[in-house]
Amino acid sequence: MHSQNEVNFGVKGGLNLTFFNVEEANFGANTETETGFYLGAFTEFEINETFSLQPEVLYIGLSDFKFINAPIYAKYEVANNFNLLAGPSLNYFFDFFSSKFKVRADISASYNITPSLDAHMKYTIGFEEIAPNGLFIGMGLVL
Numbered sequence: 814m815h816s817q818n819e820v821n822f823g824v825k826g827g828l829n830l831t832f833f834n835v836e837e838a839n840f841g842a843n844t845e846t847e848t849g850f851y852l853g854a855f856t857e858f859e860i861n862e863t864f865s866l867q868p869e870v871l872y873i874g875l876s877d878f879k880f881i882n883a884p885i886y887a888k889y890e891v892a893n894n895f896n897l898l899a900g901p902s903l904n905y906f907f908d909f910f911s912s913k914f915k916v917r918a919d920i921s922a923s924y925n926i927t928p929s930l931d932a933h934m935k936y937t938i939g940f941e942e943i944a945p946n947g948l949f950i951g952m953g954l955v956l
Contacts, residue, residue, distance in 0.1 A: 819859040825933070826852040827951015829873050849875035851882070851949060863890040867898065873947075880906040882937070884919040894925040902937060915939065921949075929955045 829849045853871030860866065867886040873879065884902035891897050898921040906913050921935030930952065937947040 818861075819857075821857040821859075821955045823855050823857070823953055823955040824853070825855060825869070825871070825951055825953035826850065827933075827949060829875065829947055829949050831873075831875055831947040847875040847877065849873060851951065853882075855953065857888065857955075864888070878906060878908050880904055884921075884935075884937075886919065886921065896923045896925070896931075897921070898923065898935070923953070 827850070829851045831847045831849065832845070851871045851873045853869055855867055855869040857865050857867045865888045867888045869882075869884050869886070871882040871884075873882055882902055882904050884900055886898040886900040888896050888898045898919070900919060902917045902919045904915045904917055906915065918938045919935050920938075921933060923931045923933035925931045932952055933949075934951075935949045937949070939946050
């Protein structure tokens with residue numbers, strides 16, 4: 814017997830906190846935080862009952878700049894309705910860095926409030942000295 818794996822589409826959005834390391838004269842590095850928002854879409858490709866792949870495309874708006882964040886997650890259900898996600902994220906910065914394209918890593922957790930609605934939080938880690946780290950807190954809706 815052959816069962817068909819599900820493909821789900823959805824939207825998500827929420828609050829974004831981005832952390833920048835800024836050199837301050839002879840005092841060393843100081844972390845500055847910008848607060849913004851994110852909106853986007855995702856697709857989830859079910860591999861089996863507990864594992865799936867979830868690519869996303871998110872638009873992030875902060876006071877000084879805008880960028881696109883496109884993570885490609887491996888998603889694993891570790892407990893009933895609780896998921897851990899991890900993977901690389903491709904980022905394109907519109908007007909902030911001279912090197913516009915950066916690769917970062919994302920780790921995330923989500924909780925399914927209903928089969929169609931989740932609450933999630935993710936942390937994005939910049940590999941380069943000038944690539945900012947970010948914390949995302951929001952909601953997702955399967956359409």
